[in-house]
Amino acid sequence: MLRLAFLLVVLAIGGAARPADAEQLVVSLSNQRVAITSNFIGEQLVLFGTIEPTAGAALRPSYDLVVTVVGPRQTLRTRRKQRVLGIWVNVDSREFLRVPVYLAILSNRPVAQIAPPDTLRRLQIGLANFLLTQRIGPDIADTVSDDPFRKAFVHLQGDHGLYSEAGNAVTFLTPAVFRATIALPADAPVGPYPIDVKLFADGKLAARTNTALQVTKAGFEQYVADAARDHGLLYGFTTMFMALLTGWFASVVFRRD
Amino acid sequence: MQIYLPIADLSVNVFLVLGMGLAVGYMSGMFGIGGGFLMTPLLIFIGISPAVAVASVTGHIAASSFSGAINYWNRRAIDLALALMLLAGGIVGTATGVWLFTTLRALDQLDLIIGLSYVTLLTVVGAIMINESVRAIARAHHGMPATVRRPGSHTWFHGLPFKLRFKRSKIYVSAIPVLAIGFVIGFVGAIMGIGGGFLLVPMLIYFLRVPTATVIGTSMVLTFVTMASATVMHAATNHLVDALLALILMVGGVVGAQFGARTGQKMRGERLRLLLGILVFAVGLRFAYELGVKPEDLYSIRHVGDG
Numbered sequence: 222m223l224r225l226a227f228l229l230v231v232l233a234i235g236g237a238a239r240p241a242d243a244e245q246l247v248v249s250l251s252n253q254r255v256a257i258t259s260n261f262i263g264e265q266l267v268l269f270g271t272i273e274p275t276a277g278a279a280l281r282p283s284y285d286l287v288v289t290v291v292g293p294r295q296t297l298r299t300r301r302k303q304r305v306l307g308i309w310v311n312v313d314s315r316e317f318l319r320v321p322v323y324l325a326i327l328s329n330r331p332v333a334q335i336a337p338p339d340t341l342r343r344l345q346i347g348l349a350n351f352l353l354t355q356r357i358g359p360d361i362a363d364t365v366s367d368d369p370f371r372k373a374f375v376h377l378q379g380d381h382g383l384y385s386e387a388g389n390a391v392t393f394l395t396p397a398v399f400r401a402t403i404a405l406p407a408d409a410p411v412g413p414y415p416i417d418v419k420l421f422a423d424g425k426l427a428a429r430t431n432t433a434l435q436v437t438k439a440g441f442e443q444y445v446a447d448a449a450r451d452h453g454l455l456y457g458f459t460t461m462f463m464a465l466l467t468g469w470f471a472s473v474v475f476r477r478d
Numbered sequence: 479m480q481i482y483l484p485i486a487d488l489s490v491n492v493f494l495v496l497g498m499g500l501a502v503g504y505m506s507g508m509f510g511i512g513g514g515f516l517m518t519p520l521l522i523f524i525g526i527s528p529a530v531a532v533a534s535v536t537g538h539i540a541a542s543s544f545s546g547a548i549n550y551w552n553r554r555a556i557d558l559a560l561a562l563m564l565l566a567g568g569i570v571g572t573a574t575g576v577w578l579f580t581t582l583r584a585l586d587q588l589d590l591i592i593g594l595s596y597v598t599l600l601t602v603v604g605a606i607m608i609n610e611s612v613r614a615i616a617r618a619h620h621g622m623p624a625t626v627r628r629p630g631s632h633t634w635f636h637g638l639p640f641k642l643r644f645k646r647s648k649i650y651v652s653a654i655p656v657l658a659i660g661f662v663i664g665f666v667g668a669i670m671g672i673g674g675g676f677l678l679v680p681m682l683i684y685f686l687r688v689p690t691a692t693v694i695g696t697s698m699v700l701t702f703v704t705m706a707s708a709t710v711m712h713a714a715t716n717h718l719v720d721a722l723l724a725l726i727l728m729v730g731g732v733v734g735a736q737f738g739a740r741t742g743q744k745m746r747g748e749r750l751r752l753l754l755g756i757l758v759f760a761v762g763l764r765f766a767y768e769l770g771v772k773p774e775d776l777y778s779i780r781h782v783g784d785g
Contacts, residue, residue, distance in 0.1 A: 261482045262489050295781060302776045308769040310590055311778070373777035407482070407489040438484065445484040449717050457713025460537045460721045461706045464728055468544030468702075471732035 243278035246430040247271050248418050253432075255405060256439035263382070263409070266434065268401040272420060285328065285335040285421040286391050287346050288401045290434075292323025292383070293412030299374045315370040316356040322410045323383050324351060327390035327401045336424045344419065344426065348375050348386045382406030403434075411436050485720035486530045492726060494524070499730020503542050506731065507549075507738025508745075509754045511675030511697070514539045514705075515600065515761060517727065518672065528589055530720055532579070532670065533712040537724030540705040542731035543675070543698045549739050550695030557646040557692045561699040563653060564678075567660025568704040574661075575668025576711045582669075583716075595670050596765040599677065604759025607680055611752035618748065644688075651686055659685065664704045668711070675701045676758050680751075690747040 248270035255264050268288060274280050300314040328335060332347040342350045349366035353374070357364070364371050378384035383406060391401045403416075413435055420428040438446055448456045482489040498520050506513035514535050521531035550556050582588040643650045659681050663674035678697045682688040688696065713719040742750060 257482060259482050260480060260489075262480045298780045300778050300780060302773055302778070304772070308594075309771075309773055309776075311587065370777070373775075374779065377775070377777060377779050407480075408487055410487070442482060442484040445721060449485055449713065449719065449721070453714040453717050454710065456721070457710035457719065460713060460719055460724055461540060461709050463721065463725060464537050464541035464706060464709065465544055467725070467728040467732050468541045468546075469548065471545040471736055472548035475733075475736040 243275055244280070244284075244420060244422075244428045245273050245275055246418055246420055246428050247273055248416075248430055248432055250416075250432060250434055253434050255409075255434060255436045257409075257411065257436065257442055258439050259441060261407060261442075263407045264405045266403040266405065268403060268416065268418075268432075270399050270401075270418065272397040272399075272428070280397055281422050281427075283396070283422070284393075284427070285330065286393075286399055286401070287332060287335065287419045287421065288325075288327040288391060288403075289346070289351075289417045289419070290323070290325040290327070290403055290414055291321045291417070292414050292436075293321070293410050294319040295322050295410070296320070297322070297374070299370050299377070301370070301373070317374060318354045318356055318361065320353045322378075323405070323414065324348070324378070325384075325390075325403060326351070326386040327403065328388050329391040329393060329399070331388035332386070335421050336426075340424065340426070346419070348384060381408060383409070405436065409436055411438055481722070481726075483526075483720050483723050485718065486526045486534075486723055488525060490524060490526075490723075495723070495726045496730040499538065499727040500734040501730075503731035503734025504738040504741075505734075505757070506539075506542050506675070507546050507735030507740075508742035509676070509679070509694075509738075509750065509757075511679065511701070511754070513542065513675075513731070514667070514672035515596070515670070515676060515758070518670070519596075519761065519764070521723075526720075526723070528592060529583060529716070530718050530723075532592070533709075533716060533718035534720045534724045535672075535727070536667075536705045536708040536712060537719060537721070538727035538731050539672075540702055540709055541724075541728035542735040543702040543705060545732040546735050546739055547695065547698040547702050549736070550698060553695070554646075555692055556695035556699055557644055557688070558696075558699070559642075559646070560644045560649075560656070560688070560692075561696045561703075563642070563644075563656045564660035564663070564696075564700045565703050567657035567662075568664035568700060569707060571661035571664025571666075572668045572704050572708050572711065573664075575665040576708065576715060578665075579669050579712075580715060592670055593765055593769050595666070597762055597769060599666070599670075600758050600762025601766065602762075603677060603680060604755050604757075604762055607751055607755030608759060609755075610684075611748045611755055614748035615752065618746075646692055648689065649687055655685060660700070663700065664708075667701075667704050668708050674704070676754065679754075694742070 248268055251267040272280065272284060296319060297317045298314050299317065300311040302309045303312040305312065326347055332341060341347055345351050352363050353371060354361055354363055375384055391399055393399045413433055415431065415433045418430050419426060479492045480489045481492045502513040502517045517535050517538060518531050522528050582591050641650060641652050663678050667674040675697050678700060679693055682693050709719060
């Protein structure tokens with residue numbers, strides 16, 4: 222009886238170790254803290270990782286990898302212009318609630334080739350499947366991916382280098398070692414950037430891990446931004462005196478007589 | 479060389495911004511205007527949000543008009559009494575303007591109002607100035623005095639009470655139109671990120687008949703004080719003044735203004751007004767074009783709030 226119970230436990234443990242747990246991911250970022258200084262023009266970060274087989278399992282012949290980098294969330298309003306009485310005016314707008322300002326989906330090949338559409342949708346993989354909550358009248362929901370406001374929003378963010386989907390940003394150095402390049406534009410917002418790494422094998426999620434990077438303003442930039450926000454009046458007077466000084470200085474330097 | 483602007487949250491080329499400051503400063507010194515109506519659109523064009531552009535430009539105009547004012551002060555070309563009287567109206571106008579700016583920003587229509595105000599003001603004022611100065615040049619060409627001063631011709635507001643004598647400008651007018659002009663300039667300046675010099679100069683000439691000799695210096699004093707107070711008010715209420723951006727513009731602006739002031743003093747008054755009129759009109763047309771032509775992208779994104 223006892224022997225049977227033991228056997229059942231072993232079987233249960235063995236059963237829990239589904240094929241999905243045959244691998245685990247180990248990742249590391251080249252730089253976890255990006256400091257925005259006065260000469261910041263954007264930055265390229267590298268995420269390295271390896272696929273480790275769990276004890277007793279063997280690596281499969283081929284894997285796919287998707288890295289999703291999600292920047293700080295803000296509420297953004299997308300506005301549409303329309304001709305009213307001959308001039309172009311913002312007439313319609315839609316609020317995107319708590320959506321990431323930065324969003325990068327990096328993979329070793331186009332996401333559509335990695336997994337079937339319903340898996341991609343369930344795991345929010347790809348710009349078309351990422352949940353972007355909108356306020357539509359009284360409702361709060363995401364729309365279909367070809368909704369004009371959603372398309373315009375993704376497109377505009379993409380123009381600023383803030384939203385991207387790159388099917389060639391992940392490279393496998395060996396079948397089990399990979400590298401992903403994360404590009405941060407100059408106007409990347411400050412805050413935490415959680416990174417989600419998903420491993421696929423045969424179109425199924427095989428393993429998953431998380432890491433994060435942090436974008437902060439540093440030194441002088443941080444000081445100025447803080448001062449403007451926390452001590453508005455003093456900051457204003459300082460700017461004004463700066464104006465006085467520059468103006469006076471120029472008139473002294475350029476005095477003719 | 480790229481530099482990151484802490485409030486505008488984007489990185490710009492220092493030399494580009496410095497060059498813009500120089501060019502606009504030159505014109506500001508030449509015509510006795512703040513140059514904001516040129517600078518604000520330029521900043522918006524290089525990607526700075528209209529709200530930050532308007533707020534930061536006020537600091538730049540304060541600096542270049544202060545340097546210009548010192549110049550005119552040394553030449554005794556400032557009517558301080560007139561400037562102070564205009565100022566009294568100007569401060570009230572600026573405060574009202576900053577308040578309206580904040581309200582319109584919340585309603586999503588700030589860009590439209592800025593655009594429409596530019597079109598209306600610039601084309602009308604530009605057209606009037608071109609018309610007047612062409613006539614003056616034509617008169618000068620026929621050997622007649624360029625400026626017609628008609629001491630006997632009184633308009634309705636010359637009949638208003640509270641008359642004051644402004645010695646240096648040799649005028650005797652009621653305080654009411656002076657205060658009103660000050661208010662309009664302060665108000666328009668805070669909303670449009672302009673010093674209002676291009677409006678003030680013609681208003682002083684045509685309504686109050688201030689002679690060309692003192693008009694520019696006086697306008698500079700007023701521009702300086704309204705813009706300096708607008709800087710403080712914008713910083714305190716909207717937190718949108720980018721001090722670093724303002725500083726780069728200031729440095730370029732004050733240097734440019736010095737050279738501009740010299741060019742301006744060598745030129746004949748009516749010719750100067752014609753040039754300014756053409757410039758003002760052209761910028762107005764540029765804004766009209768933007769409002770009237772289908773934009774490349776109908777959609778735009780605006781930040782609403784964190785989290």
